[in-house]
Amino acid sequence: MVTLVSPRAYWRFPLVVYRFLPLIVAYARDRRRFLLFGPSRSVSPAVRRERASVLLDTLLTLGPTFIKLGQILSTRPDVLPPEYIDVLSTLQDDVPPAPWPESREVLEAELGPVEEVFDEFDVDPISGASLGQVYVATYEGQRVAVKVRRPGIEDLVNADLRVIKWSLPVLSRFVGQGQAFSLENLAEEFDRTITQEMDYERERAMLEQIRDNFADEDRIVIPHTVGAASGPRVLTMEYRPGTKISDTAALDRAGIDRTELARTLQEAYLKMIIDDGTFHADPHPGNLSVTDDGRIIFYDFGMSGHVDPFVQDRIVDFYVSIANQDIDGILDALVAMGTLSPEADRAVMADVMELAIADVRGEDIEQYRVQQVIEQVESTIYDFPLRLPQNMALVLRVATVVEGVCVTLDPNFDFIEVATDYLREEGYLEETAERLVRDAARQTRDTAEAIFTVPPKLDSVLDSVQREDLTVNVTLTDESRIIDRLAKRLAYSILTAVGLLSASIVYSFGDTDVEMYLAVAIVVLTLPMAFFLYRSFRTKRRGIQASPQFTRQSMRERQRTSGAEGADVSGGDGAMIPGATTRTGVAESEDGSDVRRK
Numbered sequence: 001m002v003t004l005v006s007p008r009a010y011w012r013f014p015l016v017v018y019r020f021l022p023l024i025v026a027y028a029r030d031r032r033r034f035l036l037f038g039p040s041r042s043v044s045p046a047v048r049r050e051r052a053s054v055l056l057d058t059l060l061t062l063g064p065t066f067i068k069l070g071q072i073l074s075t076r077p078d079v080l081p082p083e084y085i086d087v088l089s090t091l092q093d094d095v096p097p098a099p100w101p102e103s104r105e106v107l108e109a110e111l112g113p114v115e116e117v118f119d120e121f122d123v124d125p126i127s128g129a130s131l132g133q134v135y136v137a138t139y140e141g142q143r144v145a146v147k148v149r150r151p152g153i154e155d156l157v158n159a160d161l162r163v164i165k166w167s168l169p170v171l172s173r174f175v176g177q178g179q180a181f182s183l184e185n186l187a188e189e190f191d192r193t194i195t196q197e198m199d200y201e202r203e204r205a206m207l208e209q210i211r212d213n214f215a216d217e218d219r220i221v222i223p224h225t226v227g228a229a230s231g232p233r234v235l236t237m238e239y240r241p242g243t244k245i246s247d248t249a250a251l252d253r254a255g256i257d258r259t260e261l262a263r264t265l266q267e268a269y270l271k272m273i274i275d276d277g278t279f280h281a282d283p284h285p286g287n288l289s290v291t292d293d294g295r296i297i298f299y300d301f302g303m304s305g306h307v308d309p310f311v312q313d314r315i316v317d318f319y320v321s322i323a324n325q326d327i328d329g330i331l332d333a334l335v336a337m338g339t340l341s342p343e344a345d346r347a348v349m350a351d352v353m354e355l356a357i358a359d360v361r362g363e364d365i366e367q368y369r370v371q372q373v374i375e376q377v378e379s380t381i382y383d384f385p386l387r388l389p390q391n392m393a394l395v396l397r398v399a400t401v402v403e404g405v406c407v408t409l410d411p412n413f414d415f416i417e418v419a420t421d422y423l424r425e426e427g428y429l430e431e432t433a434e435r436l437v438r439d440a441a442r443q444t445r446d447t448a449e450a451i452f453t454v455p456p457k458l459d460s461v462l463d464s465v466q467r468e469d470l471t472v473n474v475t476l477t478d479e480s481r482i483i484d485r486l487a488k489r490l491a492y493s494i495l496t497a498v499g500l501l502s503a504s505i506v507y508s509f510g511d512t513d514v515e516m517y518l519a520v521a522i523v524v525l526t527l528p529m530a531f532f533l534y535r536s537f538r539t540k541r542r543g544i545q546a547s548p549q550f551t552r553q554s555m556r557e558r559q560r561t562s563g564a565e566g567a568d569v570s571g572g573d574g575a576m577i578p579g580a581t582t583r584t585g586v587a588e589s590e591d592g593s594d595v596r597r598k
Helices: 007-031 045-062 064-073 082-088 100-111 153-172 177-198 200-213 248-253 258-276 309-323 327-337 346-360 370-383 390-409 415-425 428-466 482-509 513-538 552-561
Strands: 132-139 142-149 234-238 278-280 288-290 296-298 304-306
Touching: 007 045, 007 153, 045 064, 045 082, 064 082, 064 153, 064 177, 100 142, 100 234, 153 177, 177 200, 200 234, 200 258, 200 278, 200 304, 248 258, 248 390, 258 278, 258 296, 258 309, 258 390, 258 415, 278 390, 309 327, 309 390, 309 415, 309 428, 327 346, 415 428, 482 513
Parallel strands: none
Antiparallel strands: 132 142, 142 234, 278 304, 288 296
16 A cells, blocks of 8 residues: 655755754764764763743744644653753643634534534634634533634645654764664654644543542543534533632632642542543643532543553552552562563662652651652663653653642642542552462462472483582673674784794795895784884773663752652643743633743
């Protein structure tokens, strides 16, 4: 089957290359100071942050697809350094709305004439995002919100996706092997994610599934959808206005308990991720509102995900290990989830985790925030480098953003206490204890079995040794090519010694001019070998050694230079109430104006 490439991709490709050219040249000079030759350059955190700002401006200039790409990159610490993650986390998705006549064409192509389908329709959108925009209308006497895909966005996204895939071989030349693998996975993930976000039928199905999961929970409100007025490019749902969850002053005026509200939000996401396996993955304040009686309203399910049962169990292990300050348990859970390489130095990672927990520990040993632990882990993920599974990136993002919203509601919010109480109420702590008992019983059984099986095997090995019939297979790895260098030194030494000895013999016993010239010629031919031998000893070699990538001092330096604590990612498409709150400030657009930077 032949896939046709949109002509738009051919003229978008040189434009994208032109926009990214300054960064490409900078990365090339990092590898070779003078592009084609010279030593590599070290890059300071300040330079990385400056380049991240350039990348942010480039993504904003290139439009909707690359804005979405930046939001995905902000959740991938295995692809970008921490400085880039911090800067891209400020990327907003509020863009000027498309003209109503263009949106009307999309709407009527899906549902028919607007006047016949809806009783009333307000042509001024209440929010505009890169992939779609939301209008308020009346359908069969009910106030509804109508989400319409942005006109012509499919062609633009498809062309940009093609450009991104064409660019991968170029980008892979400027990163290590681990990041190159992650870039390929990222391109596939981005293709899948943005395609899913443009499919409003999928969003409707995810919304309905999550709403059914909360059917018995009266503290959570999820709008009903209107199937008869929905399609692949249009999603109609009941209109549920509320107070923006980050508007603490309005919440206080309404007499709403913000601490209880934060607890409700955290428990809702624990339920979605640990119990249900289907979760809303875009919890920034623009997608969360509060009713007058203190219930939380969820909007925009375009970014959502699934968690399989195995990962759910590992997430439980992760939370329990953090609560118990069990470093080995934390590392085992991260390895099992695929966020930490099994080949990583556990001793180094244990130091990192101990330092992370020590840094966030308050007067009460139980009061520390999981977000800061996650941020430390994210920093190490890039430097190892490691590969981050798609849905685990969403889970990490959700944990970070939700914790930020909860702290906005209550600065003293204790994430660990809420998570521990939830796990205890749901019976997970008891299940963990039972699993530990089963593991201990299995180890006891294996040990008892070994008591009877090991001695005969050991006796057989000793018999082989006594008969001098024992064969040992050894595989020697020489990644630093030390043996190769030693072999070259030995060869240079032998050739130099033979040459000098031969020249000495010819010179000593020769009587004619021919023999004198021959001795000189031998010396001349031997000089290069002597030079190579001399240089091999003069060149500094690292030998077989390993330097840890993380020390307590380096982690403290990283914390001092990292700048802001972090920011809430605001990356949804078509939020019902525009605006987004970050940890360091608020960027709001209640009137629908363009707010792109923090």
